[in-house]
Amino acid sequence: MNKLLFILSLLISVSCTSSGKFEARDITGVSITPMLEDSMSVRAIEIVSGKTLWFADDRGRYGYFDYKGSPVIDSVSYDTIVPHFRAIATNDNDVFLLGIGSPALLYKVEENGGAELVYRETHERAFYDAMKFWNEREGIAIGDPTESGCLSVLVTRNGGNSWSRIPCDKLPLAVEGEAAFAASNTNIDIIGDRTWIISGGLRSRVFYSPDKGNSWEVYNVPVVQGEPTLGMYSVDFWDKNTGIAIGGDYTRPEYNTANKAVTTDGGKSWKLVASKKPPGYRSCIQYIPGREGKEVIAVGFEGISFSRNGGSTWKPVSSEGFYTIRFLNDSVAYAAGKGKIAKLVLKQQKLP
Template identity: 35%
Template sequence: MKKLLPFLFSFSGVFIFSQQIESFETILNDKISIRALEVDADKVWYSGTDSKLGFVNVKNVKDQKQIKLSEDKLQFRTLAQDKDSLYAVNIESPAYFFKIDKKNLKYQRVFTDMSKAAFYDAFHFVNKKLAFAFSDTDDNRLKLTMYKDGQWSFFENKIKLNPGEAAFAASNTNIASTRKYLWVATGGKSSRILRLNFKSEEIKIFNTPFIQGESSQGMYSIDFYDDKFGIAVGGDYTKQAANINNIATTNDGGETWQVQASGQNAGYTTCVKIKPNSKGKEIISVGDQHISYSSDFGKTWKKISDEKGFFVCKWMDENTVVFAGKDKISVMKLKF
């Protein structure tokens, strides 16, 4: 049974940055690991372990519902949405793509990937007619499942990944897009940016100065404010305190990257999100061991909480961020 445990300012470390934190409240407690969030008006949608998917209303936490998409204990680390529906795909093989009606939570399977190597790291809607899901593959090729104009298919391309190059299903955020581009971040023994131009359908690949070379290293999360400015975070999940070459920004759409705050940040980071309407200046990030904030385009960072167990974050508005992870969803109100 789910239990609500609302409380304010009880997270350790929150007073480090308390002049900007108005409140920090847990709105959902459950036995679940959550690595994917979507926000629709006042509802926070989530997917996670044990085939669970649900929502909680931030303004009325009693307004919540949870379902199981399968009798099997599937693990979901992806979630995407259009106006009327949610979409999720599990990480195991076979990979089942589910479509869930937001109004009544009725669901159906709409696509299946039978590949033995199927492991979906992120699912992302570019617009209401176009979406991409990124999966591991057994032949070092770039594997994107595409939803376009109501049809599901594998996106045809000739891109080969480097040996040991893969991705991380850490927070459903190693894909980002604008109207012009789609970016995919890889990690492992090679950590690169793949950029798809929607108009030309050309994919370009760019090297990064990110920490890489081991299967646990590389970019875990990216976000772009526009066609030019973007940020990437990550590190090494086996060395959570390591903070060298684990944050980088770009000002040319991902072609070149500049390492930021190397040796001067809170370490391994699983999710990064740019504040709406900030032009990229204000950014929040989260890792298993911290929540951090930047107010200068990612150049410097302040740890605002030592709270552990969050994997993913998402802005609800310019003053509100929702976090999720191990057994909980929490909401932070910020003052500026």
């Protein structure tokens, strides 16, 4: 029996060692299967509990795909207002939806499928861009300034049941014309207690909190900026040190000068990569899970781009446009855009 247990443990050890070895690969294309096609715009998608895709659109609709891949859809309105959702988030217990424009409306999806309004803001300049949770109890949502001096930052400390704004005197000063883009719900990212927010427009910077929004610092980034449509649109961090951001100008999507940057010190300093080289404008960037921070996918309405060296060089893998993307694993992702939600499977080949 002891000998048998020894052999079994040895086999398990060998199997784990070989399966954990990183094997270089190239992505040669993407297989795209439509899941939902409609006259909608979807910039808010989230994978809940590691398997179920949720979404929200610009017509007050939200829902998920069941185990058969069929959409289960509900909708909400506030008086005569139909929310234009561009942010969705989960704390692993509940799903939350956040709309742009005024009044700002933040909903918690109830167990019966209905949606409860948990935050409302009536400032005429209210415009929230993205939302994410640190844990089951604490979450954050960010938006454009409604008064001179700071970005709009909401936090919850009770599981999303109520939200409050961080006072301006607790945040770094924003400059005139500095805001954020509600392009893909990815101008905010979280690793543990750490939080990064990217701004754009006349200034494009990184706002960083090491302690779940209790204190903040701000760092400059050498990306294109200085006009309302310029700057960073999306950021993703592989770990507490390694991150990547992308943007450009959606009105000039071919413009690729200084629109991609990476950091290796947690966002304190940034280095431009692939400047004056494709891709141009992209609205969402994500590290591919399980690929050691080397492989990155960026999507925009002009196509999908892939990097296998952390963003230093890129190649196009599809001309089909999307606004946002989330990965299920290292080969399968979900993406959404104008009139569609789709399942993407990466076509790959091993490299020597």
